Amino acid sequence: MPGLTGLFIPLEWDVCTHTEGGEEGLIIGVGSFCARPLFPGLGPEFYWINNQLFQAVLGAVLVIGFWLWVSYSHKLVPGKRQYFGELAYNFVRDGIARDMLGHDFRKFVPYLVALFSFLLVNNLFGQFFLFMFPTFSKIGYAWGLAGLTFLLYNGVGIYKHGLLKYLKNNTMPAGVPWWMLPLVMPLEFLSNFIIRPITLALRLFANLFGGHLVVLVFVVGGTMLLTWTEGPLNGKPEWLLHTAGGVALVFSLAIFALELFVSVMQAYIFTVLTAQYVASALADEH
């Protein structure tokens, strides 16, 4: 069974239990994504309190703190703090919620704002010192958020239409002749209820996982080329190694800039798609 579990929760156990205590940080690979227990002294039953969980919780605290900070004692004429908060809030409200959801967007703005800011903060953890690790490059966290989206859009859909009408809306596309329906209904069901949430999680996870891996290759690889003289690099011309390492390190800045863009982009996409799923669950017909 460990193979099968690894399929659904990749990178959680298989690799990590094997490389525990190995040369961490020097070998770039899936092992670089292993969690470090914060209190290894307390024994294995407390290993779940690891740096990634800490990051996610800290992200939530930062987000809550930020919105509390920008929203207390509002004035009619906003100051800088309030203006900044309203700018960020309006970006999600007008740019995502109202665009996607139409007239009854108001109910969903709080969740979408929270989702976007939580994703943004956690993705940016991948580019900032102290952390240097995007939380959602662990797939479990991505499954969690996609699961929330799944519950949300199915919940509001069933609440608005009732279970049967909701299922009918989502499995019987309009304008398809009746004899096609038996072929098309399972396909629509699979697409709407299984593939969409799965791709939602995988898109977020894979973008951040890949991005973090590329950053590691350039930064760690460049450092290795500059500093290693033993092992596989032994006897190679030094000027060549140092040039390659220096170029890799300089180029890693470009990769960081790209990752900064990807982090913001993925937070945005995830929020837009959540809004879109809710919109299509609320829509009367497709």
Place this chain on the structure above:
Amino acid sequence: MGDRNGTSDGYRVLSLMLAGPALYGGIGWLLDAWLHTSWLLLVGVMVGLGLSTYLVISRYGRTV
């Protein structure tokens, strides 16, 4: 629904295009394993792809 958004429509289409081959290809694969044949997977994938394409066209083809 409000304005159509290109990105999310695109991902909707992607999900449909994945669902067809996955579902009918999967059925074909199971039938292959059951009947000890080897060509039903291919037929299933093609049927699924065709149905997916049909659904995408019937949903998005006319509004453009």
